[in-house]
Amino acid sequence: MKQQDKPIIYQVIPRLFGNMNDRCVKNGSLAENGSGKFSSFTHTALKSIKELGVTHIWYTGIIEHATKTDYSAYNIRRDHTAIVKGKAGSPYAIKDYYDVDPDLADDVPNRMAEFEALIERTHKAGLKVIIDFVPNHVSRQYHSDAKESFIVDLGQTDNTSKAFSPGNNFYYLPGQTLQFHFGAKQEDFEYSEFPAKVTGNDCFTANPGMNDWYETIKLNYGVDYANGKVSYFNPIPDTWNKMLEILMFWAGKGIDGFRCDMAEMVPVEFWHWAITHVTNCYPVCFIAEVYNPSLYRIFLSKGKFDYLYDKVGLYDTLKAVIRKETSACSITKCWQAVEGFQDKMLAFMENHDEQRIASNFFAGNARSGIPAMMVLAFMHVNPVMIYFGQELGESGMDEEGFSGVDGRTSIFDYWSIKSVRNWVNNGRFDETGLTEKQCEIRNIYKKILRIARSEKAITSGLFYDLSYANTSNKCFNTGRQYAFMRKHDNEVLLVLANFDKSEQTVQVRIPEEAFAYLGINDNEAAGLTDLLSGETSISTLTHVCPFKVVIPAFSGKVLKFTYKSK
Missing domain, CATH: 3.20.20.80 (Glycosidases)
Structure with missing residues (x-):
């Protein structure tokens, strides 16, 4: 294999x-x-x-x-x-x-x-x-x-x-x-x-x-x-x-x-x-x-x-x-x-x-x-x-x-x-x-x-765990939610899992270290695709402001950010 x-x-x-x-x-x-x-x-x-x-x-x-x-x-x-x-x-x-x-x-x-x-x-x-x-x-x-x-x-x-x-x-x-x-x-x-x-x-x-x-x-x-x-x-x-x-x-x-x-x-x-x-x-x-x-x-x-x-x-x-x-x-x-x-x-x-x-x-x-x-x-x-x-x-x-x-x-x-x-x-x-x-x-x-x-960020990309950056985050329950990032070339995936029985609106913090480790620019505009729903938009990730997202009950989000530059 x-x-x-x-x-x-x-x-x-x-x-x-x-x-x-x-x-x-x-x-x-x-x-x-x-x-x-x-x-x-x-x-x-x-x-x-x-x-x-x-x-x-x-x-x-x-x-x-x-x-x-x-x-x-x-x-x-x-x-x-x-x-x-x-x-x-x-x-x-x-x-x-x-x-x-x-x-x-x-x-x-x-x-x-x-x-x-x-x-x-x-x-x-x-x-x-x-x-x-x-x-x-x-x-x-x-x-x-x-x-x-x-x-x-x-x-x-x-x-x-x-x-x-x-x-x-x-x-x-x-x-x-x-x-x-x-x-x-x-x-x-x-x-x-x-x-x-x-x-x-x-x-x-x-x-x-x-x-x-x-x-x-x-x-x-x-x-x-x-x-x-x-x-x-x-x-x-x-x-x-x-x-x-x-x-x-x-x-x-x-x-x-x-x-x-x-x-x-x-x-x-x-x-x-x-x-x-x-x-x-x-x-x-x-x-x-x-x-x-x-x-x-x-x-x-x-x-x-x-x-x-x-x-x-x-x-x-x-x-x-x-x-x-x-x-x-x-x-x-x-x-x-x-x-x-x-x-x-x-x-x-x-x-x-x-x-x-x-x-x-x-x-x-x-x-x-x-x-x-x-x-x-x-x-x-x-x-x-x-x-x-x-x-x-x-x-x-x-x-x-x-x-x-x-x-x-x-x-x-x-x-x-x-x-x-x-x-x-x-x-x-x-x-x-x-x-x-x-x-x-x-x-x-x-x-x-x-x-x-199919996603190269998953099959061969880098991994960054976001749990430690959100342990004191009142808008992210690390007891029932888990988040991490994957990255390959100019594509970054933000993955959020919700183990709770109800829909959750969370704000996940992404530390400066994540941007440095993954080699992506802080606050750079990117094409955003929700890989589960197929919805598309433009968005940014930054350490200054937590990323806000609604996660369905017993489910999650797989958000793909595609940057113009590698």
Whole structure:
């Protein structure tokens, strides 16, 4: 990804995206509730997604994972129901690294070809493809049916009498049998695992709990956790070579990037080694899910990742601002905490792990998230991500089954999303099927994302935070408003975000230092364009007099000043 071509990522779960069943039942099977398909992403669908301003699609849940659906008729091993969450199963309980999810195929035996056709369609639409790489854990019954015969399967040659060995792919609990002490269902007693393997979330016990990743087992990258986390990286551990083969397999399909699940749970040394090998052969990007800020610089420099999740910093802060749990001026601390690599932080307000903005568990309405989206989209040159349905105000308040009513869109269940069905509108992908509110939210997102991509002041310009200059300003509430400037050549953007539920008339102070830093003349006349409304006029910026502007509720202003001289 070239930085001046600001990446805008659209995360989507294909299993849910194309499912048009409007009569889904709680805990429904595939036969009852149905599933979206690779073919659901038609040229029309992809065009509509791109029109938002999107550059990349992250197809979530592509690689085959454990499920309660029986595909044994297609020579795919059945999964024991005790170790599958939900009827559909978690996309992060990988069952076969060399295959795709059969749920997504119109013709199961032809499933890989259908995925390859999706890659081709996506590229023809002018979009790039990102898929998950899940490196830390796999399904408890991992077995590759699709791998080439010369490839040795994970765990196939493990010495299960050893808790740890650099040559093993998994960690073991010798002499112990896996036991589930929750649910007490007959199926729990029927599943047998001896010796027990260590559970995916570093749960080194034979009795994982309901809140553990009990359906997964942890991969061994040569770190002996039981003895002080001593590393055995020379010679290269067997797991490293196997995982590199898997990365090369998918990169060879023509994808453009990997979103690496729980990357911080895998040694950074592996990432340096693997990413170097892959990028020497294929032009792919790597995005890391990392939640520990102390590891950010390490995973960027040593790990060689292109981008990191900005969850613990910007996401958590913006959520707190929306919910009135912290002041808007706290946003300043977010960019300061990652100063020097802000451009490497992937910003978002929704993904498959988080609660929907419009849910009762977050803000209760989609409009509350608009000022946050403006901040994260315009503040720096970093990539931005939205989650399918977010642009429609999806609330995530369905009771799908395993997931329950939790404000999230389930990744475990077969389900269909009404707001997305409205947009799909029998394959038309237009606004005629949307409600007035859904149309309004989608059009706002379209404006924000298009501005983020098209304005050079945003994609490659300077940034100046105005919070400190307005802390004592009685006409600007730094608790509910946030302001900053961006500049490129002779263009200056003044961005104001209003997190308040009511319209606000503010007077924002712009200090002399801002003019000096941005290299613009104080009190020079400029053409003024409101990028959200399209209105134009002539105006000036000066440190002598605060700039007065009316900001709508749960919204903001993006004012573009164009000067005659550079």
